Amino acid sequence: MKNINTGKKRSKNECTFAKSEIIELATNILKRGNVCNHCLGRQFAHVSTGMTNKERGAAIRTHLKKKENIKCEVCGDIFRKLDKYADAAAARMKKLEYSTFLVGTILSSELISEEESLWEDVGIEYCESIKSELNRELGKVIYDRVKKEHDPKMPDVTVILNLDKDRIELNVSSLFIRGEYNKFKRGLPQTKWDKYDETLEDVIAAPFMLATGGDGHSLHASGREDIDALCFGGRPFVLEIKNPVKRNIDLKKMAASVKKTGKAEILGLKFADRREVVKVKSMQNDKSYRALVEFAKPVKDIEKLGELNNTVINQRTPHRVEHRRADKVRKRKVLGISWKRINNKSFELLIKGEAGLYIKELVSGDDGRSKPSVSGLLKNPAVVKELDVVKIWK
Numbered sequence: 001m002k003n004i005n006t007g008k009k010r011s012k013n014e015c016t017f018a019k020s021e022i023i024e025l026a027t028n029i030l031k032r033g034n035v036c037n038h039c040l041g042r043q044f045a046h047v048s049t050g051m052t053n054k055e056r057g058a059a060i061r062t063h064l065k066k067k068e069n070i071k072c073e074v075c076g077d078i079f080r081k082l083d084k085y086a087d088a089a090a091a092r093m094k095k096l097e098y099s100t101f102l103v104g105t106i107l108s109s110e111l112i113s114e115e116e117s118l119w120e121d122v123g124i125e126y127c128e129s130i131k132s133e134l135n136r137e138l139g140k141v142i143y144d145r146v147k148k149e150h151d152p153k154m155p156d157v158t159v160i161l162n163l164d165k166d167r168i169e170l171n172v173s174s175l176f177i178r179g180e181y182n183k184f185k186r187g188l189p190q191t192k193w194d195k196y197d198e199t200l201e202d203v204i205a206a207p208f209m210l211a212t213g214g215d216g217h218s219l220h221a222s223g224r225e226d227i228d229a230l231c232f233g234g235r236p237f238v239l240e241i242k243n244p245v246k247r248n249i250d251l252k253k254m255a256a257s258v259k260k261t262g263k264a265e266i267l268g269l270k271f272a273d274r275r276e277v278v279k280v281k282s283m284q285n286d287k288s289y290r291a292l293v294e295f296a297k298p299v300k301d302i303e304k305l306g307e308l309n310n311t312v313i314n315q316r317t318p319h320r321v322e323h324r325r326a327d328k329v330r331k332r333k334v335l336g337i338s339w340k341r342i343n344n345k346s347f348e349l350l351i352k353g354e355a356g357l358y359i360k361e362l363v364s365g366d367d368g369r370s371k372p373s374v375s376g377l378l379k380n381p382a383v384v385k386e387l388d389v390v391k392i393w394k
């Protein structure tokens with residue numbers, strides 16, 4: 001008997017289709033009813049390598065001197081329809097800009113039960129699943145048409161063969177761009193906030209939406225400044241554009257468009273991927289602030305604030321954010337503080353704080369929830385009138 005294993009692992013793989021066990025199994029499968037070469041060969045996928053299931057099925061059949069029959073009772077001849085599905089997928093992919101793709105299959109309940117019933121009858125010792133064969137075979141015929149790389153990890157486009165609904169679906173991966181932003185307009189929340197019509201995210205995303213034809217966006221940033229605060233420190237972010245039609249966009253043009261609004265600027269733009277979102281969200285940066293502070297009474301002992309230098313502040317979750325943050329006491333250090341007198345009740349404070357230090361509360365004391373504080377130390381109620389992030393230490 002000829003050894004028909006043509007794979008590279010031939011020396012390791014002593015199994016051949018000529019073994020009596022394989023012949024018996026194949027005979028049993030053929031006795032069950034009509035079966036195509038794909039479905040026959042797939043049951044022996046792990047017996048030999050280096051050939052497709054279809055070739056394997058044909059080889060077994062030749063060996064058993066049996067002809068292939070149509071109307072496969074396992075798959076309903078689904079493999080004959082792959083060209084049609086590939087045409088449909090390629091036509092839709094043509095409208096997109098992408099470099100890589102992946103194929104996934106949603107099986108119909110009939111296919112699942114046919115496969116299970118076959119496995120119950122003949123076992124699963126050497127088999128591959130129909131799902132994995134469909135993914136691979138459809139991937140090959142789509143590749144022939146689109147000539148784009150297959151990427152199982154982070155494809156730009158996922159083609160889904162939905163056999164439950166007998167249709168091709170496309171899942172376009174989001175486009176990710178990382179960079180840093182500065183914010184020049186007060187009263188602009190970073191992301192969606194009920195009371196506000198416009199967000200910083202809208203300002204940044206607008207040119208990207210136009211250029212990519214995407215249908216949604218998300219701004220993932222490393223922390224956020226208050227709605228009324230400006231930022232000059234270059235806050236790291238990743239912008240996500242959902243369902244982009246175009247991906248090869250001119251990032252310099254995007255930055256120029258944002259700058260033109262006068263509300264923000266974006267710097268150091270680079271194409272990124274989903275993994276950067278987690279990275280940027282978990283960054284912990286110390287920050288320097290400029291705070292315009294107004295005191296209730298004239299200040300005579302401002303130099304007392306020097307005591308805050310290198311001091312750990314106990315900050316219980318501020319009143320103003322307690323509805324969305326867990327109530328707990330955070331310990332954050334003031335890394336530096338200096339001041340400039342504007343008049344006897346107004347001072348500009350320059351504060352460098354550890355990541356997560358609440359500046360407004362450091363100044364006001366937040367009804368005793370932040371200790372020590374500017375108000376408490378000077379025994380003079382103080383509030384922040386203007387707050388800007390002047391540097392984000394990276």
Ligand SMILES: [Zn+2]
Pocket residue numbers: 035036037038039040072073074075076077078
């Ligand atoms: Zn079949």
